Amino acid sequence: MRGAMLYAPGDVRVEERDDPRIVEPTDAIIRLSATCVCGSDLWPYRGLEPVHGPAPMGHEYVGIVEEVGADVRRVRPGQFVVGSFFASDNTCEICRAGYQSSCVHRVGIGGLGAQAQYLRVPLADGTLVATPDLPADDLIPGLLAASDVLGTGWFAAVAAQVEPGKTVAVVGDGAVGLLGVLAAKHLGAERIVAMSRHADRQKLALAYGATDIVTERGDEGVARIKDLTGGLGAHSVIEAVGTQESMMQSIRATRPGGHVGYVGVTHDVALPGTELFFSHVHLHGGPAPVRRFLPELIDLIVDRTIDPGQVFDLALPLDQAAEGYRAMDERRAIKVLLQP
């Protein structure tokens, strides 16, 4: 099969790889209908995370079940399924508490490489959620978004305790931030401030329910949020970047007693204890337990209540993955869908 490999920073190649096979009796093999490039893939692509290449890439996937192991009971060949970036048993105490991305048996999909034609999904019963029927083609981008960026933005909004009547600020205008806007709208936020300085992303943020756009960053951005909230700060802040600046911007933009939901994979972040202490914020986040939200998100997408697929503004054949990485790196695209 064809699959993307990262050889070194900036060097993505699509090449012939072995077809995946059932290894454990709890595995499933799926034929991918679509996959994509994630903002988090750009960290190693940019050399900001070590690359131990050549390494398979990609952790977002939807597709048709081809084959299942002997112990798989809940999915069967022919079904269209959505999974997420950590395989999870969905039965351990941590999963049952809703933290499937910290499942005691979790397996990272990134190491298996979802930017490919086929994928072995461990713990298939716990990981995969089937759609009621085979979805229409135009629903596939939305379902693919549910696999990570929608689920991650949704988790951020839930972690930030977005509720009716609240003011929400969203730091980060990548796909996760934009879908955090969509989640905040769905969860009933009264006011949603998207922090973005890119016209195309502002436009999508407004389409997804943002009521205000703030272009300033850092201390100036915080001052603008304070201006919009009677000097107090937002009730809820969604952090979808992962840098020291974005974390501090998020904490400082939140009112005492408010909630920061942070999902940008943190890089070189150290939170100053005293400032955090006196900020009085609630801080929660981490790798999103997308599996918790998948059944609800699939329903909302299939019902056409939400349309998260709009974050894909470029679709390319899998063989052009390198161009997809470049387009995202250069911010020519919000998010790139790859067709296997």
Next chain:
Amino acid sequence: MRGAMLYAPGDVRVEERDDPRIVEPTDAIIRLSATCVCGSDLWPYRGLEPVHGPAPMGHEYVGIVEEVGADVRRVRPGQFVVGSFFASDNTCEICRAGYQSSCVHRVGIGGLGAQAQYLRVPLADGTLVATPDLPADDLIPGLLAASDVLGTGWFAAVAAQVEPGKTVAVVGDGAVGLLGVLAAKHLGAERIVAMSRHADRQKLALAYGATDIVTERGDEGVARIKDLTGGLGAHSVIEAVGTQESMMQSIRATRPGGHVGYVGVTHDVALPGTELFFSHVHLHGGPAPVRRFLPELIDLIVDRTIDPGQVFDLALPLDQAAEGYRAMDERRAIKVLLQP
């Protein structure tokens, strides 16, 4: 009047100070029935916080209202009142959300100095809570504890989302940690692990409801908590120290999806972003909004449902405040009550 002043690290003196007077029409003057030395007073006493001495000391107080300003409506002379370490209007949006210690008009009591015979309390209507009647003498230590350490331990337990059925670990065996144990018991925790290596404190922890004692600290302490929780970590951890070690011990002892309530005033703490991100814990804390809990805590004390006054294991005349600081610094006393 007599009042304690910190001149330099290790140098506390009780000396003649001006009697406080009404400054703002929202002030009250109270004659202190009891005051005390706080663990947080030890930071400047030990030279670990800058001392701009001579500075008045103390922020915990109960007493009788002597006089009120022209705008005070809710307390009157002769009442026995409990307040906390931040005066708050209790009407602003932040107070109404339960974060009175971040009130937009807050005034720190520490700067006024409650280790004294009289105290001016700003924003008296919002700050002070009167007891139903003049309390019996043996209730005064408990009511004094409500002024800070009980309210702080309570907030930590609430911030750590202690609930029936949960396992709670308590890091720190000072008065706040011990009263965190009491709060956890009252809130229905199934198992309460006190982390302490001092026999007298272990004994009080067990009296307050601890089910297990762990004497190890740091990584070994974390390993013991994991052993006690099927490898997962506690659902809730109360952090009542404020050092880098105690914060990391708390975060690492908490299971994914669990809650850390941290109330130890942080000193030289920097939380590593990546570890925090993947820990999946909820983090909340800061200066406790004691005012939120005072009405309930006063009822529980006056009803003799709880007895937080046991944390005072040494009582001294105010004039011997210096000995009180020494006793706490040398860990000869858990907490020292001062009689004005």
